[in-house]
Amino acid sequence: MKKKMSLLEVNQVSKYFGVLKAxxxxxxxxxxxxxxxxxxxxxxxxxTLLKAIAGDHYPxxxxxxxxxxxxxxxxxxxxxxxxxxxxxxxxxxxxxLSVYDNILLSLQSPESFWKLVLSKSRTSYHDxxxxxxxxxxxxxxxxxxxxxxxxxxQQWLEIAMAVIRKPKLLxxxxxxxGMSPEERRTTGELLLPIKKECTLIIVEHxxxxxxxxxxxxxxLDQGKVLDDGTVKHIEASQRVKEVYTSRV
Amino acid sequence: MLQIINKISFFKAILHKQGRVIPIVxxxxxxxxxxxxxxxxDYLTVIITRMLILGLLxxxxxxxxxxxxxxxxxxxxxxxxxxxxxxxFANKADFLQLWGVVPIGLIVGACASxxxxxxxxxxxxxxxxxxxxxxxxTFAYAAERLxxxxxWVGGGNGMSIFEYLRIGxxxxxxxxxxxxxxxxxxxxxxxxxxxxxxxxxxxxxxxTRQNEKRLAFLGYKVQxxxxxxxxxxxxxxxxxxxxxxxxxxxIGPGNVGIGxxxxxxxxxxxxxAGSLIGPIIGVIAIESISFTLSDIDAVRGYWPIxxxxxxxxxxxxxxxxxxxxxxxxxxxxxxxxxxxxxxSKSLENLHSLKNEKKDVSS
Ligand SMILES: Nc1ncnc2c1ncn2[C@@H]1O[C@H](COP(=O)(O)OP(=O)(O)OP(=O)(O)O)[C@@H](O)[C@H]1O
Ligand SMILES: [Mg+2]
Numbered sequence: 001m002k003k004k005m006s007l008l009e010v011n012q013v014s015k016y017f018g019v020l021k022a023x024x025x026x027x028x029x030x031x032x033x034x035x036x037x038x039x040x041x042x043x044x045x046x047x048t049l050l051k052a053i054a055g056d057h058y059p060x061x062x063x064x065x066x067x068x069x070x071x072x073x074x075x076x077x078x079x080x081x082x083x084x085x086x087x088x089x090x091x092x093x094x095x096x097l098s099v100y101d102n103i104l105l106s107l108q109s110p111e112s113f114w115k116l117v118l119s120k121s122r123t124s125y126h127d128x129x130x131x132x133x134x135x136x137x138x139x140x141x142x143x144x145x146x147x148x149x150x151x152x153x154q155q156w157l158e159i160a161m162a163v164i165r166k167p168k169l170l171x172x173x174x175x176x177x178g179m180s181p182e183e184r185r186t187t188g189e190l191l192l193p194i195k196k197e198c199t200l201i202i203v204e205h206x207x208x209x210x211x212x213x214x215x216x217x218x219x220l221d222q223g224k225v226l227d228d229g230t231v232k233h234i235e236a237s238q239r240v241k242e243v244y245t246s247r248v
Numbered sequence: 249m250l251q252i253i254n255k256i257s258f259f260k261a262i263l264h265k266q267g268r269v270i271p272i273v274x275x276x277x278x279x280x281x282x283x284x285x286x287x288x289x290d291y292l293t294v295i296i297t298r299m300l301i302l303g304l305l306x307x308x309x310x311x312x313x314x315x316x317x318x319x320x321x322x323x324x325x326x327x328x329x330x331x332x333x334x335x336x337f338a339n340k341a342d343f344l345q346l347w348g349v350v351p352i353g354l355i356v357g358a359c360a361s362x363x364x365x366x367x368x369x370x371x372x373x374x375x376x377x378x379x380x381x382x383x384x385x386t387f388a389y390a391a392e393r394l395x396x397x398x399x400w401v402g403g404g405n406g407m408s409i410f411e412y413l414r415i416g417x418x419x420x421x422x423x424x425x426x427x428x429x430x431x432x433x434x435x436x437x438x439x440x441x442x443x444x445x446x447x448x449x450x451x452x453x454x455x456t457r458q459n460e461k462r463l464a465f466l467g468y469k470v471q472x473x474x475x476x477x478x479x480x481x482x483x484x485x486x487x488x489x490x491x492x493x494x495x496x497x498x499i500g501p502g503n504v505g506i507g508x509x510x511x512x513x514x515x516x517x518x519x520x521a522g523s524l525i526g527p528i529i530g531v532i533a534i535e536s537i538s539f540t541l542s543d544i545d546a547v548r549g550y551w552p553i554x555x556x557x558x559x560x561x562x563x564x565x566x567x568x569x570x571x572x573x574x575x576x577x578x579x580x581x582x583x584x585x586x587x588x589x590x591x592s593k594s595l596e597n598l599h600s601l602k603n604e605k606k607d608v609s610s
Contacts, residue, residue: 054465080467092462094455096577100585105455108448109467113476116449122586129585143583161466 007032007169007199008053013062015048015223022048023059024223030169030216035191035200037210037231040220041243046203047089049220050171053201054086055079067168081110083168087175089203091154095147099138099157102146103129106161128164136160136190152183156190163194170194172202176209188213207244211235219243269575273525281431285424297427297495299535300434304488305508306515306527307441311481313513314521315445316474317457319377321509322364322384325391326357326482328504330489332395335407335499344414346429349490357486358479365475365482374460374471385506392505406500413494422495430491437484441524444480451584453477485512518562520569522580529570534559 008030015023022045030036038046052059053066055076063072071079094102107125108116115121133139136156141149146157155175162170175191176184184206191213194200204210210217211231218228219240227237234240281300285293305327312318330353337343337352368375368383375383396404412419413426420426444450455463456470463470493499502508511534519530537558541551566572568580 056465076464077467077469080465086465088462092459094458094462096458096581097451097454098583098585101451101454101583104448104585105451105463106466108451111448113449113473116452117444117447119447119449122448122584126586145578165466 006030007067008201009065010049010053011063011065013049013052013059013064015045015052015057015059021223023052025062026220026223026225028218028225028228030199030201032168032199033195034216035195035202035214037214037217038201038203038220039205039207039210039217040226043222044220045223046220047173048223050086050173050201050203054084054171056086083166084171085162085165085167085169086171087155087158087162087173089173089177091151091158093146093149093154093157093161095145097146098143099133099146099149100129100142102157103132103161103164107164109165132160132164136163137186151178152180155179156187159187159190163197167198169199169201172200174203174205176204176206184209268579270523270525270579273529273571273574277525277528278435281435285427290423293424293427294422294495295535295539297422297430298492299531300427300430301488301492301495302511302515302535303434303528303531304437304484304491305512306519306531307437307524308481308485308488309512310516310521310524310527311441311445311477311484313516314523314526315450315453315457316477317377317460318369318474318478319381320384320478320481321381321506321513322361322387323481323485323512324503324505324507324509325364325384325388326360326485327489327492327508327512328391328395328499329360330354330357330486331493331499331503332401332407332489333486334490335409335493336401338409338411338494339407344409344411344494346413346415346420349413349494350433350487353487353490354483355486357489358483360486361479361482362475365478369471369475369478385509388505388509392501395504396501402500404501406498406502407493409494409497409499422497426495430495433487433491437487438524438528441484444477445524446582446584448584449473450582454581454584514559514563516569518559518569520571520575520580522568522577523571523575526569526571533570 006029008028010026010028013023013026014021026049038049040046051057053064055074059072063070065071066079066082066084094105097105104122104125107129108121111121130139133142136159138153138157138160141153146154149157155177159172159175176187179187188209191200202210202214214231216229217231217234219226219234221243226243227234227240284296288296305323308326309320309323312320312323333352333356334349337348364384364387368380395401401407412421414420420429445453452463452468452473456474460470489499489503492503515530515534516527517530518534519528520526538551538555541547541554547554562569568577
């Protein structure tokens with residue numbers, strides 16, 4: 001069987017915050033069109049790793065390859081234009097814009113200055129935006145201000161903003177944070193169909209939830225990769241069990 | 249009394265429901281713009297023309313602050329440079345043509361603001377608000393000192409333009425014709441800005457104000473966009489300055505520095521930042537108040553103090569300015585998609601679509 005090319009390769013990445021080593025020689029490889037879960041106790045470096053991949057900060061050591069290119073030094077704008085997208089742990093929607101405009105803003109970002117000034121594309125985007133709003137159960141709230149949405153809906157809005165761009169790689173930092181169990185289940189259902197379109201890295205605390213939707217898992221602990229592999233492998237792993245039973 | 253208040257709030261509620269207060273204000277002001285000189289004498293026409301020119305300065309500040317989040321104390325600098333440029337052309341080269349004055353102002357303003365933007369905005373890292381404010385302030389201050397000490401441009405006395413602005417060989421004195429020229433230019437500038445801030449690009453600007461960092465993660469080159477707006481605003485300020493110099497027949501260090509830059513800030517905050525019409529209202533209000541106060545014998549000696557207190561009160565207690573009395577924050581930000589017109593219809597369609605899907609799944 002031919003091995004699929006990996007879309008993302010993180011090689012020996014380390015990141016220091018002062019004396020704290022938040023990431024310690026982390027290696028991760030993510031195959032195209034798979035869901036990759038990232039788990040670990042609080043403060044183990046999950047968000048730091050996602051931010052390094054998206055370009056929010058730059059690693060002190062190691063390199064990151066995306067789609068075969070070294071992106072270690074690229075700015076976040078460049079990475080975003082190349083198909084990499086991050087949903088931050090703390091929701092970062094635009095609270096004083098309508099839900100609809102939030103999505104339009106996300107969708108129109110590749111356009112040139114003049115095209116934006118002349119508003120050439122908003123009509124042609126309409127159907128696509130409405131479809132996405134329906135898919136993420138936001139259509140009733142299309143003209144509400146994003147800041148007025150409940151926390152759960154804001155999370156969905158942010159996922160919708162990312163998904164509509166058809167990114168190659170989507171990074172979700174705790175997409176179900178602050179959601180009810182019912183909403184979590186729905187989020188899982190919303191995410192599954194994305195697998196056809198893009199690759200996903202999800203950070204989650206809830207092992208039960210994440211193992212249902214992910215193909216592979218990486219476990220971080222104190223900035224180091226504790227173990228990685230298929231969901232089955234991680235479930236059976238003794239080392240992971242130790243960390244999870246002793247600390248979470 | 250209570251009845252009147254009830255009526256007013258009822259009226260306000262209707263207006264707000266429509267979400268269309270700004271267009272009404274705009275149309276009222278447009279009508280005033282057209283008819284005012286027909287009803288007031290030459291003296292007042294000249295005073296009002298000056299206000300309209302300052303309106304260009306106010307809009308230029310508003311594009312930077314209210315729309316792009318750039319706190320600039322440099323608009324006076326671009327304004328003054330536009331003025332000095334045309335004064336030099338008039339005095340040293342005897343060039344007074346309107347068709348040249350307008351582009352000179354625009355180009356000088358755009359070039360000067362491009363230099364400032366390049367130094368302050370386009371660095372490696374996005375600059376802090378305070379850095380921009382102090383940076384532009386320093387430029388304005390330096391320019392003021394420079395022209396005050398530079399004999400060739402008149403030094404501390406500034407430069408007078410002794411001849412009138414010309415169209416061909418026809419002389420345009422300050423008065424009704426000058427008024428309508430300025431009014432037309434202001435209207436065109438206003439419409440261009442309106443197009444800009446209501447466009448999909450305006451949506452990017454709205455996003456910048458709310459969460460600049462997030463915008464970069466969507467792939468926008470935020471600093472470049474901001475620099476573009478800054479240059480556009482600089483061009484408008486320069487245009488204002490060039491008209492100002494010809495209208496007043498004078499430009500001096502006081503028109504290039506911190507004083508006039510601060511006025512630009514006050515016009516916008518007083519009238520209501522976050523909209524284009526607010527700063528225009530601010531100019532008219534502030535300039536009318538100071539004109540009236542300086543004319544009343546009883547307060548002649550200390551009217552600037554009264555004006556200062558009024559400004560302080562409004563800026564402190566009514567942070568959305570005079571316009572905030574009639575316009576909601578929501579309307580100021582506005583919406584940018586095409587959902588407004590098609591909203592109800594497409595929502596209905598989608599509802600039925602959703603219901604069908606539900607039926608299938610259950
Ligand atoms: N900007 C920063 N400056 C200093 N220390 C930081 C910074 N960001 C993160 N850290 C530290 O790095 C470590 C890893 O943080 P990180 O946010 O990546 O953890 P996490 O796995 O996402 O945790 P959580 O599950 O709580 O979200 C923590 O000890 C944190 O305090
Ligand atoms: Mg985290």
